[in-house]
Amino acid sequence: MANVIAADQLRLFIERIERLEEEKYGISSDMRDVYLEAKSQGFDTKTMRSVIRLRKMEKDARDETDALLETYRCALGL
Structure with a gap:
């Protein structure tokens, strides 16, 4: 039973990290867009x-x- 619980906890941690990685990628993309916009305006x-x-x-x-x-x-x- 303990192995099942540990496996479930591990799976939940992995899934949370994967979601955060996706969010991080989205934020990086947004930041890149802001820098491109600033550059296009001469900054x-x-x-x-x-x-x-x-x-x-x-x-x-x-x-x-x-x-x-x-x-x-x-x-x-x-």
Whole structure:
């Protein structure tokens, strides 16, 4: 009986993961469409991705990243 219950639980987990994978694919497709729309209106999508990455960071981490980037740029004469 325990094996049947464990198999049922496993099947339910697998099915949930499969549904989430489908949703993830749909969301990825939607995001791709938004980037294409932004690009068609003249926005640089690479820069947009950088801004999104920065917005996810805490202010202290963002400040540290900016300072380190500036240090590297100066070291390379950029």
